[in-house]
Amino acid sequence: MAVVRSSTLAFVGRLFFVALFITSAVQKLQSFDATGGPIMKAMQPKMDHFLARLEHFTGIDLPLEKQAYVYLLAFATFLEISGAVLFLFNSALGAWLLVLFVTAVTPIMHNFWDITDVHDRMLDTIMFFKNLSILGALFFYLGNQPKKLRVD
Template identity: 35%
Template sequence: MAVTAIIGRVLFSFVFLLSALEKYRALRVDGADAAVVRAVAPALRAMKTIVNDNAGIDLCALMPSDYASVNIATWVELLGASLFACGYALGAKMLLLFTVCVTPIMHPFWRRAGESASIEDEAAIGVEMIMFFKNVALAGALVFWLAMRSELSEERQRRKAKRA
């Protein structure tokens, strides 16, 4: 069972590792002008506006630049995936934090769902919805793994106390 758990963690982490490494490469090569920063910037600005309008919190003052935000998120994703692949709960928690924060910013399918749209727009909305719920499923798997890890740890402690 230990080998299959390792394989499962590595395969799960693989998606995050590849994504983070590609973002890291783009940030190193292109810096603040990287395509990933240009792609994320409108979504970040929209999220900051929504939070400011609805909660009265000026995230523009609190959050660093778009480049820094993407760089921080990339490091959280990269370190979290690496640690999770090695079996550390901190890695799972970092990936959970990354997924929960990034998903509603990058895949807000509900914002465009009510608009009358062309077939291409409807397809794009469908893709965003699939990506959103895929990330929800990944977050659920991380929560499940953390819960099972905790439960197994408690079981080991009970057995150890019984033997003593």
């Protein structure tokens, strides 16, 4: 029986891990246009709601016009694809980019606490906690990097 090297297992694990991000980013890029494409139809009401809640609870009114959402979507897609590719090749920077992406996207796109439809709430609850698990895995990865790559 052949023994699989741990570096091979680690690469395959990272490949499976980033498959989620790469396929999602490719899907966004394939449908992206000047208006943001179909993904913008899902993002815009979520962003509107998030910004309204942010202002309600903190008093902070971010002066974001709806036209700027397409730039936020483009930046999020950049973080997602670049983070995934870098992480695939064992880069801590890639992990940090994915942490930034997941941390920014999760409370906006998976705000289960504000959803009244039972099915939609259940779906967004699952997605929220999936993203929380992904953050945990990224932090685990970053915490196990050699000392010179870690931010202590």
